[in-house]
Structure formats: C-alpha cells, structure tokens
Amino acid sequence: MRNRCEAFEDAIWDRVRFGTDLPADARAHIDRCADCARALNEARQLAGVMLQADCVPPAPDCRSAVMARIAPRQRQPRLTWAYACAGLAIASLAIGAIMSLGPGHEPGRQSVAVMPQSAQPKLIGPAPHRDIGSYTNTGERYNPPTRIAKQPAKPKTPENVMVASVVNGPGDVVENIPAPEIKAEIAPDTTEEKLSVATRPAGDILDAFADKDAPGAGAAPAAPAPVGMAGTALSAWDNSKDARTSGGDSFCVTGSLDDALAAAPNVTCNVTGAVATFSVASDRYAAAGKADSGSVVMENRLRVATKSVGERSLLWAAGTPAPVDDRPVAIVIASWTPPEARPVSYGYDYTDYDTVTGRTTTVSVKRSGNHVEVRLEGNQPPVKGSVDHATIPSV
Amino acid sequence: MAKSDADLVELAQSGNLGAFDELMSIHQERVYALAYRMLSNSEDASDVQQETFVRAWKSIGKFRRDAELSTWLHRIAVNICLSMKKRREFTVSEPLFEDSIRLSHEPCGVATLEATETAMALRKVMAAIPAHYRALLVLREIEGRRFEEVARILGCSEQSARTRASKARKLLRERMRPYLEEEYQ
Numbered sequence: 001m002r003n004r005c006e007a008f009e010d011a012i013w014d015r016v017r018f019g020t021d022l023p024a025d026a027r028a029h030i031d032r033c034a035d036c037a038r039a040l041n042e043a044r045q046l047a048g049v050m051l052q053a054d055c056v057p058p059a060p061d062c063r064s065a066v067m068a069r070i071a072p073r074q075r076q077p078r079l080t081w082a083y084a085c086a087g088l089a090i091a092s093l094a095i096g097a098i099m100s101l102g103p104g105h106e107p108g109r110q111s112v113a114v115m116p117q118s119a120q121p122k123l124i125g126p127a128p129h130r131d132i133g134s135y136t137n138t139g140e141r142y143n144p145p146t147r148i149a150k151q152p153a154k155p156k157t158p159e160n161v162m163v164a165s166v167v168n169g170p171g172d173v174v175e176n177i178p179a180p181e182i183k184a185e186i187a188p189d190t191t192e193e194k195l196s197v198a199t200r201p202a203g204d205i206l207d208a209f210a211d212k213d214a215p216g217a218g219a220a221p222a223a224p225a226p227v228g229m230a231g232t233a234l235s236a237w238d239n240s241k242d243a244r245t246s247g248g249d250s251f252c253v254t255g256s257l258d259d260a261l262a263a264a265p266n267v268t269c270n271v272t273g274a275v276a277t278f279s280v281a282s283d284r285y286a287a288a289g290k291a292d293s294g295s296v297v298m299e300n301r302l303r304v305a306t307k308s309v310g311e312r313s314l315l316w317a318a319g320t321p322a323p324v325d326d327r328p329v330a331i332v333i334a335s336w337t338p339p340e341a342r343p344v345s346y347g348y349d350y351t352d353y354d355t356v357t358g359r360t361t362t363v364s365v366k367r368s369g370n371h372v373e374v375r376l377e378g379n380q381p382p383v384k385g386s387v388d389h390a391t392i393p394s395v
Numbered sequence: 396m397a398k399s400d401a402d403l404v405e406l407a408q409s410g411n412l413g414a415f416d417e418l419m420s421i422h423q424e425r426v427y428a429l430a431y432r433m434l435s436n437s438e439d440a441s442d443v444q445q446e447t448f449v450r451a452w453k454s455i456g457k458f459r460r461d462a463e464l465s466t467w468l469h470r471i472a473v474n475i476c477l478s479m480k481k482r483r484e485f486t487v488s489e490p491l492f493e494d495s496i497r498l499s500h501e502p503c504g505v506a507t508l509e510a511t512e513t514a515m516a517l518r519k520v521m522a523a524i525p526a527h528y529r530a531l532l533v534l535r536e537i538e539g540r541r542f543e544e545v546a547r548i549l550g551c552s553e554q555s556a557r558t559r560a561s562k563a564r565k566l567l568r569e570r571m572r573p574y575l576e577e578e579y580q
Binding site: 006 | 412415416419420423424426427428431432437441444445448449452453513514515517518536537539557560561564567568571572575
C-alpha cells in the first residue's frame with residue numbers, strides 16, 4: 001500500500017503546483033486512501049503558502065563587480081634578479097662617477113633626493129558624503145565588512161542613454177538621461193513613517209511624468225504633455241494597494257518650482273543654495289503638530305507633482321542634482337495612511353540598486369501596533385533600529 | 396539583432412568579455428533568485444550570484460555548447476549555496492527581524508495574520524531542512540522545474556531527484572503539519 005501511495009505523490013504535487021489533472025487511478029486511490037487524501041490537502045496548503053512566501057527581492061546587477069574580478073589586469077613587469085643586479089651596478093657606477101668627476105662637487109655635502117611632487121604619495125581623505133535624506137533610529141548601527149567589490153564607473157553607451165525632456169519650462173531642455181537606475185532611502189522619524197525615495201528617472205518614471213491620462217486638477221499645462229503619476233512608477237516603491245492605481249484626485253504640475261508649489265498648496269518648499277527642502281502638510285500631521293519633509297539637491301530645474309490618495313499626500317519631484325553627479329533625480333516623499341486606517345501588524349520590504357555606488361539597499365519595515373522596526377541593509381552602513389509611534393494614538 | 400545564448404557563449408569562450416557581460420545580464424536575475432530561495436538572505440544571495448559568474452567565466456572554456464547555459468549556471472550556483480551551507484550556518488533572518496517575512500502575492504496591508512504566521516513558519520522550516528532537500532524543494536516546488544532539469548542541476552539521476560524530492564516533501568509536510576488545517580476528514 002505504501003509504495004502505491006508514493007507512486008501518486010508526484011501526481012498530487014503536480015496537481016497542486018501546476019494544476020495538472022489527476023490521473024483517474026490516482027483520483028480513485030485518493031478517494032479510498034486517507035493518507036493520500038491528507039497528503040493532497042497538505043500539499044495544496046503548502047503550495048499556497050510557498051507561493052505566498054516566495055518573494056525574491058530584485059536582483060542586484062552584479063556585472064560590474066564580476067567584471068572587476070575577471071577582467072585582465074595590467075601587470076607590472078617583474079624585474080628578474082639579473083636585471084636588478086645589473087641596474088644596481090650601473091647605478092653605483094654612475095653615482096661614483098658623478099661624485100668623483102662632476103663639477104661643483106663639494107666634498108662633505110650630502111645630496112638629497114627630492115621626489116617630484118607628482119610622484120609623492122597623496123593623502124586621500126574620506127569619500128565625500130552624499131546623503132539625500134536622514135534616518136533616525138533608536139537602535140544600533142553596525143558595519144559589516146563590505147561584501148561587494150567596488151564598482152568601476154559604468155561607461156555611458158548609446159544603448160544606456162535615452163533622450164527625454166526634463167525641463168524648467170515647457171519643452172525647453174532635452175537631456176540625456178541614463179537608463180533605469182534607482183536609489184532609495186527610508187527615513188522614519190519618531191512620529192511617523194516617512195518614505196523618501198530618490199529615483200533616477202527610468203523609462204517608466206519618465207512615462208509616468210508624461211502620463212497623459214493624469215487628471216489635471218485645475219491648470220493642466222499645454223505643452224509638453226501634462227505631468228502625472230502612473231501606477232507603474234508608484235508601485236516601484238509603494239506596497240500599498242491603493243497607490244498602485246492611478247486613480248484618486250491626483251494632479252500634476254509642470255514648469256517652474258514656483259508654479260509647482262502654487263498648485264500644490266499642501267507643499268511648502270525652502271530653497272537654500274542647491275538644496276530644496278519640502279514639507280508636506282496634511283490633516284494628520286496638523287493634528288500631530290508635525291510635518292513630513294524631505295530635501296533634494298537640485299539645480300534650477302525641478303518638476304513637482306503631488307498626489308492625494310485618501311488621506312495620504314504624496315509629493316513627487318524631479319530635478320537635476322548638482323554637483324553630486326550629472327544625472328537627474330526624482331524624489332518621492334510619501335506620507336503614509338494614518339495608523340487607524342492600517343492593520344495593526346504588517347511588513348514590507350524592497351530592494352533598490354544604487355548605480356553610483358553599485359550597492360544594493362534592502363529596506364525592511366515591520367510594524368506591530370505603534371512599534372516599527374526598520375532595517376536598511378547593504379547601502380551605507382547598514383542600519384537597523386526601531387521606532388515607536390508614541391505620538392500617534394494606537395489603533 | 397540580439398544574439399542567442401549559444402552565440403554569446405561561443406564569443407565568451409574565445410575570451411570576449413562583452414559577450415560574457417551580455418550573458419550575465421540575461422541570467423543574473425534567475426541566478427540571484429535561485430540563490431535567494433536557497434539561502435533566504437539577500438547578501439549571501441548576492442555573493443553567490445557574483446561567485447557563480449566568476450566561476451562560470453573561469454570554466455567557460457569547458458562548457459559544452461550542446462547543454463543549456465542556464466542549467467549549467469544554476470548548477471554552479473546550487474553548488475556554491477550547498478558549500479556555503481556546509482561552511483557555516485548562514486543567517487536566515489536577523490534577530491530583529493526574525494518574524495518578518497516577505498509576502499509576494501498578498502499586499503501587506505490585507506495579508507491576514509494567520510497567513511503571515513504560516514508563511515513565517517514555512518520559512519523557518521525550510522531553513523531547517525537539510526540543504527540538499529531544500530535545493531529540491533526550491534528547484535521543483537517553488538521554481539517549478541522538470542525533474543530532468545532538476546537532476547542535471549543537482550548532478551544526479553532523474554530517479555534520484557524524484558526519490559529525494561519525495562523525502563523532502565515528506566519532511567516538509569511533517570514539519571509544517573502543526574500549521575496546516577486538517578480538512579480532509
């Protein structure tokens with residue numbers, strides 16, 4: 001009997017995993033055999049759980065790191081002993097000749113070899129720190145050894161560049177924008193989760209900004225195409241279901257920062273030099289006496305869009321960072337739905353790849369009531385910590 | 396026109412790094428996914444991903460072009476995962492996050508607590524299952540590969556893969572039983 005049961009095991013698992021039909025003899029056997037009926041039930045449940053639990057973060061692009069390890073390196077020619085000895089002998093003879101015959105030779109005066117400035121070793125300071133946000137936590141910081149080889153700069157190939165318009169005004173600048181690249185940080189403060197994502201405009205992001213279906217609340221610019229936000233762009237970072245839709249009362253703005261801010265009354269912005277700091281006000285924050293904020297290093301080009309989904313306000317801005325690197329950056333600041341509207345416990349995580357450093361950041365957030373645990377892994381020093389939402393009433 | 400795997404392999408075998416770069420771009424996601432499923436740890440998976448391609452480059456000359464490149468790469472990746480598992484007990488989850496889990500098909504906001512608990516239990520059980528059984532569960536039950544391919548990746552006979560899969564499923568069912576509902580009666 002046992003062997004007969006085992007004979008149907010593959011059929012059972014194929015049935016639950018791939019939806020294949022059970023052969024007639026297997027069906028008949030399962031009807032009679034309690035063990036196999038139980039196996040079928042358990043396999044069905046396990047298959048569902050396996051599917052649910054199987055969530056692989058986006059794969060990092062390992063090509064640069066691998067190339068750095070496998071590409072042939074230029075070797076310094078080795079001096080053989082023979083060459084070394086010969087060189088030493090010639091050098092000794094030459095020095096002797098100079099000392100005994102050279103004009104202006106002053107006995108007793110020692111000559112000092114001076115290394116040309118270009119050959120002198122240079123002190124290398126720490127790499128410039130580039131932060132696009134902040135992270136406050138009550139937990140520990142730790143610095144595991146770097147596991148990913150330093151990335152060489154990626155050459156910009158024609159395939160890697162797309163032409164798009166990121167502008168100060170309608171249709172006035174065309175720039176080369178690298179293909180999809182993402183950088184992200186999460187910055188929960190002590191009162192509210194706040195997710196700020198800096199995204200180098202990718203194809204889908206640009207498409208999102210050119211979303212012609214975006215409902216223009218009030219003034220919709222004539223040209224270029226109205227800026228909006230599409231589900232594809234949002235779903236890249238937002239796990240919340242409603243943000244995956246492009247509905248809601250979203251509106252969009254193109255043009256100058258002033259125009260953008262004028263059309264987004266819940267957003268305030270202070271520009272100091274090349275840094276723009278945004279604040280997004282919402283009823284929820286007003287009640288808590290807080291404001292969501294974020295900053296972006298920018299030049300004078302910026303696009304801002306806001307979106308409200310339910311009680312959530314989103315600020316979406318694209319600008320050109322300077323002088324960090326030459327590539328445009330988009331920033332999203334999301335203020336999340338109030339705790340009352342959320343389940344008591346949930347978690348989400350995502351992984352982003354930073355093409356500047358070549359590193360991957362995995363951000364994991366787990367919330368249980370007012371307690372939020374956050375872990376950033378892979379980028380900068382990995383950080384983990386927890387935040388208690390003491391100022392927001394518990395659910 | 397995009398080159399096929401076979402064309403790229405041929406070029407890579409003649410030392411063309413550009414072709415190998417293209418091969419990496421084609422296969423790196425699946426290699427990473429396999430490693431992640433085996434190790435449940437993104438950093439380890441990333442290490443395996445890199446190491447797989449480094450080893451693949453070193454051995455590309457020995458690769459027979461009549462075989463599937465993806466199978467060969469996945470075989471390298473699984474071997475690295477298994478040896479990594481032997482070398483140390485890799486971390487399945489950080490202490491802070493020992494209860495966290497990624498849920499792929501259910502938005503977090505609506506995931507039921509029970510489903511989350513079961514998924515967490517599965518993760519723990521999978522982590523505790525011997526690596527060679529786990530490899531089978533990942534390749535067959537999660538990635539849905541044919542036994543023929545599973546056998547090639549694991550370097551065993553198809554019959555042996557089937558036998559091991561049976562044992563692995565049995566182990567999984569036994570260990571997950573407390574979390575499953577008894578509906579059959």
